[in-house]
Amino acid sequence: MQLFKNQEALSPEYLPEIMPHRESQIKYVADLLYKTAKGLGQNIFIFGAPGIGKTASIKFVFRQFQEYSNIDTIYINTWDYNTPLAILTKIVISLNYPIPRRGISKDEVLEKLIEILKKLKKGLVVCLDEVDQLLSKDQTVLYDLLRINQYVDSPVCLVMISNYKDVLLKLEPRIQSSLNVEEMEFKPYTLEEMKDILNQRCKEAFVEKPEEGVVLICANHAISRGGDVRIGLECLRKASMLAEDDGRIKVEHVRSILSQVKSVKMDLMKSNLQGIEKNIVDILSSHKTFTSTELWEEYCRRFDNISQNALTDHIQRLKEIGLFKIQESRKGSRGRKVFIRLLKRKKFK
Ligand SMILES: Nc1ncnc2c1ncn2[C@@H]1O[C@H](COP(=O)(O)OP(=O)(O)OP(=O)(O)O)[C@@H](O)[C@H]1O
Ligand SMILES: [Mg+2]
Structure with missing residues (x-):
């Protein structure tokens, strides 16, 4: 019997159809960003533990915004784009404007971006994810992005995400004073919430519901290792590899892989x-x-x-x-x- 409806739904990169227990944060961020289109220059700072839906919630909002033509959204993982020049270039390219990849200075890219935004007359929301590691290297890109708003009518809004609450306190005073920021804490999930989230992912991934107890064990494993949903998903993914012949994940499959699934965030960071x-x-x-x-x-x-x-x-x-x-x-x-x-x-x- 076929096991998977959509195997991709167990991948940490997969953006689920719904995100249980993040509905209110998603609505709050969406409302705030919607206002940026109307000229209220509000930046957002989101913080919280690893693997609790910060990145996914923002991507979820950005997906909704694709249908709303007055706001462009750009998601940037600052591990991948980690200098001011790289970030500004990525923004220009994402807005579908060509730019030479070499031999152009940061100030030239910034001027080009301002010119584009003047022409587009659209709100722009830029998400800088894992922003702590960017700021520990270089803070000037924030200064540059905030300065753009002096030249354009439709504001650029920043959504910054980090595991640490106090990242922005370390900013230079000139940046801090121009950063009009709304802080949002994402709280860790409870065991019940983790179960709901994994159940929802199972619905999207499998033809048949896993055996009673499977999701509870996976959720418990994730909670006891810091509450990272990726750990729960990894338990399901590993167990599913043993379950292909049975067509359904059973408790015995999960039990036999459980000790192999450890915290993932450190490995992700090291690989970057x-x-x-x-x-x-x-x-x-x-x-x-x-x-x-x-x-x-x-x-x-x-x-x-x-x-x-x-x-x-x-x-x-x-x-x-x-x-x-x-x-x-x-x-x-x-x-x-x-x-x-x-x-x-x-x-x-
Ligand atoms: N409420 C939820 N509903 C469905 N899936 C969720 C939910 N919360 C988290 N996830 C899933 O858990 C995984 C980790 O979430 P995400 O990448 O958003 O974590 P994060 O908070 O950004 O962590 P980090 O700080 O390590 O970057 C993703 O696959 C995401 O889709
Ligand atoms: Mg993240």
Whole structure:
């Protein structure tokens, strides 16, 4: 018997038809963005734990807005576009205007964008997802995007998403003062809510409802590992691989894969790292704790010579985005020592 109606519905990238328990947030954001089309320049900052529907809710709203012609929406994951030039270029291209990919300065792209927006006379909503890791590198793109509103009639509205509540407090005063922002907290799901969400995904994915108890076990596993819906989906996906012959997921399938499904957000973040930061994480993946000097020596031995200060800047950034724990110790005859190790699960509070 056929197991899947739509296998894609178990993928974390799949945007579901409905999002149980996020209806009110979706409506709130949609109403707020709708007002931007009428000239109220309101930015939104969304924060909350990993895997609780922040990105999906915004994409859900953006999908609805595609039908509303007075607002253009652009979703940007700032892991993929992580410099001001890359972000501004992505916006211009998304608005269907050609732009040379090389040899053009940021100011030229910004001027072009202003020219386009003057012509379009439409509201523009830009979502900057995972904004903490962008801002830990460079804040100027926010300044540039906010400045656009001095030149155009229809405002540009920013939707920023992060795991951390206090990201915007670290902004430069000149940016903070021009950032008219509405903050929204997404709260973690309860076990009952997680069950509803996974049940809905099962409806979209499978021909036949899983055996009684399957969704409860998956939901419980997700909640006990930090509440990330992706963990519940991964349990269902792995169990479904064992269930193809039976045509239906059973409790025994889930039980046999459960111990293999761990937190996913850290792995997702690590897979986005490049260059020096990727190398640092590779070294620390042995789960050993290093002092900063030991880490620097190991880095130079395994990769390239790099100054200790340059390495420290990268370590600091990785700490800010929640990959490391850095502990100071005052013990020892040489005074203060700093110990660095990788976190297993993302700390977001
Ligand atoms: N209420 C919901 N209904 C249906 N699916 C949901 C719901 N909440 C989350 N999901 C699903 O869970 C997965 C993770 O959600 P999402 O990517 O939005 O998490 P997030 O809050 O952005 O996490 P992160 O901070 O790690 O980026 C996605 O597949 C999403 O569709
Ligand atoms: Mg997200």
